[in-house]
Amino acid sequence: MSAVxxxxxxxxxxxxxxxxxxxxxSGIGRALVRALSRxxxxxxxxxxxxxxxxxxxxxxxxxxGRALPVPTDVADPAAVDALAEAAYAExxxxxxxxxxxxxxxxxxxxxxxxxxxxxxxxxxLMGVVHGIRSFVPRMIDGGDPGHVVNTASMAGxxxxxxxxxxxxxxxxxxxxxxxxxAELRASGTPIGVSxxxxxxxxxxxxxxxxxxxxxxxxxxxxxxxxxQLKDTVDNGIAPDTAADIIxxxxxxxRFWSFPNAHDYFGLLDQQHDAMLHGS
Numbered sequence: 001m002s003a004v005x006x007x008x009x010x011x012x013x014x015x016x017x018x019x020x021x022x023x024x025x026s027g028i029g030r031a032l033v034r035a036l037s038r039x040x041x042x043x044x045x046x047x048x049x050x051x052x053x054x055x056x057x058x059x060x061x062x063x064x065g066r067a068l069p070v071p072t073d074v075a076d077p078a079a080v081d082a083l084a085e086a087a088y089a090e091x092x093x094x095x096x097x098x099x100x101x102x103x104x105x106x107x108x109x110x111x112x113x114x115x116x117x118x119x120x121x122x123x124x125l126m127g128v129v130h131g132i133r134s135f136v137p138r139m140i141d142g143g144d145p146g147h148v149v150n151t152a153s154m155a156g157x158x159x160x161x162x163x164x165x166x167x168x169x170x171x172x173x174x175x176x177x178x179x180x181x182a183e184l185r186a187s188g189t190p191i192g193v194s195x196x197x198x199x200x201x202x203x204x205x206x207x208x209x210x211x212x213x214x215x216x217x218x219x220x221x222x223x224x225x226x227x228q229l230k231d232t233v234d235n236g237i238a239p240d241t242a243a244d245i246i247x248x249x250x251x252x253x254r255f256w257s258f259p260n261a262h263d264y265f266g267l268l269d270q271q272h273d274a275m276l277h278g279s
Contacts, residue, residue, distance in 0.1 A: 010253035011147055015040030018091040022074050023101030025052030027203030031239035032098055035247055037065040044087040046072035074101045074127030084134040093142050099131040100151040106225055109164035120165030125172045139191055146191040147250045150177045154197050154264050158271055162225040181255055194249040199260035200236030
């Protein structure tokens with residue numbers, strides 16, 4: 001079923017629209033903000049790191065765009081409510097919501113402290129939940145075509161050993177996104193949904209993770225995973241490339257978006273074959 005057949009009107013022109021992006025201080029989020037602004041959208045930047053989003057907002061304003069930075073911890077529902085209030089107060093409407101903020105942890109699932117589970121689920125999953133609860137009702141009431149983008153990962157479709165909280169949270173984001181799309185279609189609202197499952201993208205997420213564990217003893221296997229992932233991430237596609245692919249999904253009203261994930265499709269085929277044959 002195409003987006004139009006489902007009653008969704010893809011946003012082909014971002015000029016004059018307003019987009020909210022969480023995790024906008026770095027990586028894919030920062031690239032999304034820049035790409036949306038270049039396409040003519042007003043942008044609202046949310047991130048725990050206020051200095052980072054202020055710098056990006058100033059850059060966008062210097063280029064003639066409209067940008068509003070709002071320091072936000074997406075794990076806090078009141079903070080996301082305040083983000084929505086600020087966005088609507090400034091621009092009057094929100095047409096594109098990018099629930100992109102993410103974090104990661106490392107370690108054996110049976111050794112991972114509850115604080116790591118709380119962190120990963122709070123940001124990666126509940127950050128998306130809070131975004132949906134704070135913005136989607138307003139978007140529906142506005143009556144305009146809109147789009148929700150939820151950033152998951154290829155870890156949302158297959159397991160990543162030593163990354164149990166990350167894998168669990170990203171699997172949940174994929175499932176939540178599928179339910180949200182079905183509900184919006186059934187309700188006849190002109191709002192589309194995309195779930196983004198990137199492969200390797202050259203972002204700073206692993207550097208933040210390394211800093212979190214600096215000076216703390218972790219299993220040698222966990223350190224090996226961090227080292228291997230660093231090489232993979234360093235050789236990933238640029239965030240700007242990922243952002244362009246995501247904007248393409250919004251323009252097409254396409255649900256699945258796979259920036260740089262083709263190397264994993266063979267593994268997905270094997271996984272699906274094992275599921276279907278009960279092996």
